[in-house]
Amino acid sequence: MMSESSDVSNAVSSVKPATSYISTLLTEPIKLRVGKQGASAIEPQSIPQFFHESCARHAEKPAFVYANDPKDPNTAWTTISYQQYQRNVKQTALMLLHVGLQPRTSVCVLAFNCPEWFYAEFGALCANGVVSGIYPSSSPESVEHVLATSQATVCVVDDAAQMAKVRQVKDNLPLLRAVIQLHGPFEDFIGTEEGYYRWEDLFALKFDSALSDELARRESTVGANECAVLIFTSGTTGLPKAVMLCHDSVLMNAKIIDTGISDIRKEAEVTVSYLPLNHIAAQIFDGYMGLDNGSCIYFADRDAMKGTLVKTFLKARPTCLFGVPRVFEKMQERLKQVTANSSTFSRSAMEWARRVTLAYHQNKTGHPLKFWLASKITNQVKVALGLDRCRWRITGGAPVSTELKEFFTSLDMPLFEAYGLSEVGGAAVINRDIGNLKSCGKAFDGVEIKINEPNEDGHGEICLRSRSTMMGYLNEVEKTAEVLKEDGWFHTGDLGYVDEDGNLLITGRIKELVITAGGENIPPVHVENLVKAELPCVSNALLVGDHRKYLSILLTLKTDMDPHTGLPLDTLHSDTISWLQNLGFKYSLLSEVLNIPADVSALDDANILVQPDAKIVAEIDAAIKRANTRALSNAQKVQKFALLPHDFSIPTGELGPTLKSRRKVILEKYATVIERIYK
Incomplete structure (x- = not known):
């Protein structure tokens, strides 16, 4: 636990006098929450001091x-x-x-x-x-x-x-x-x-x-307690706010992560x-x-x-890697495509190696010789990606599916999921337990977690506190006061709970909760992932049902992307082609599947009438019913769906710069489609 101190300025010359732990001005320093032990007791520095020391060393x-x-x-x-x-x-x-x-x-x-x-x-x-x-x-x-x-x-x-x-x-x-x-x-x-x-x-x-x-x-x-870096929020619900991080905040976050992975760093x-x-x-x-x-x-x-990252990996052969989930999803798609096009023997060998490797990491009881043989096969994948020297991989910035973590664990490249926000200076929690694919893990040293107003199951809003927490939102006194309290607790807007082992589990976002007409609060990401797990042809899923009698879902089929513009192409992705082939179709273009024009760029997306074959509709409906069997309640079951005329992308507006879905934008853009669902 941290011991707050307002007297740091007397001991360290780089810390300026301050009267509050919160500031919304570039010219106003803040008090620092310096503790008496652990990471929170590290002496404050300005970034220039840290930079010169590091370069000299x-x-x-x-x-x-x-x-x-x-x-x-x-x-x-x-x-x-x-x-x-x-x-x-x-x-x-x-x-x-x-x-x-x-x-x-x-x-x-x-x-x-x-x-x-x-x-x-x-x-x-x-x-x-x-x-x-x-x-x-x-x-x-x-x-x-x-x-x-x-x-x-x-x-x-x-x-x-x-x-x-x-x-x-x-x-x-x-x-x-x-x-x-x-x-x-x-x-x-x-x-x-x-x-x-x-x-x-x-x-x-x-x-x-x-x-x-x-x-x-x-x-x-x-001053170490003055603003150094401004990070602008994604702006999915309005104009982006500027998160103010002081010199001490930025350096503290780097140091607590270093401490948390010191055994592999x-x-x-x-x-x-x-x-x-x-x-x-x-x-x-x-x-x-x-x-x-x-x-x-x-x-x-x-x-x-857009697809050239592996070329740099092959040149650099990195020893560590951070990526948002979408980066790893793209690698997964590419590897699945390569496997599908390989010989029967190679495909069988890889499937065996993945099963052995996943069991070894999850159960810790696998046979060492089998794992050694499997590693010879999975290492070929690492070499092909330029990741054969990569000892650790961290992912975060968006929800990470269990399936994605399982996939990379089966290739002997387990992902360490991290949780954090710009407002808390970066990462606050990390999962180092390869066998635990459900949680975000435990808080870094120097970070405190509190569940605000928990329900009878211990679920509530996740609050975080540390020296890395932001100063405030620049020139936004009221918006700062909504989320950051003088006692240091930042209210994340994320819902979750801490299990008996101290692991943090996230169940949704307060602002993104779908609240049905019956008053049920539905975390959309969980439901979306259940549906996507049943449909390998689906790239994006977005749950709909706010103030409605039942839930529905918007789906996009996987297509290739233009490597230069980032726009979705009409050409189907190999996952979609394989899925359709199993249904007896030989389509290669999205326009063929949906019975729409090949070029929809000049058309209003929401008014394009999508008319897939009845057999395709029935198969998607069956997949949704299978997903519903794992729903947490009847209220979380999806009743209807709609296929959209193209995949989500940054240029078409559905994805933000970090490849997260812009839920509000999508709901507004496809409002006509949604209304057709509920007619």
């Missing part, structure tokens, strides 16, 4: 490896040492001062992961600024919202396409002094018009001692950076845990989430 080790030309598979790769990393961050900090970065204002980065992302981040923090990322898929309106909310005076953009978004809204942003473009081609106004710069031009400048002195002065004023890990760096998981896993341990980061190309 790992000076000669490789920090970054990146392709000189990501589009050329035969390109040379460049390695940056920690010593070079530190020099580049200092040069970037001087650049930012030169173009007008003001203290306690933000540097926003609108770019895919690259070394310059980190240079801009740590450069801004050394100059007593704040850093915030913007999803590259953001619209100009979203870009304007983040820049305005974060009080940005500098914005770093990836390329001409991202520059165009900022240029479109810059006149509405009086604080924004400079926009710096990383990669060409460059429009004529870059480098000639005031306020627009090329990164390479600024990076080549030599700055005088006066600016270096200013940087040193700025860095000396940075090693010095000089190798990892691959591909999740957007404006996501808290990527910030902690890539940026801060890597620094502490002298890890080497390989950068994936910008099409990583």
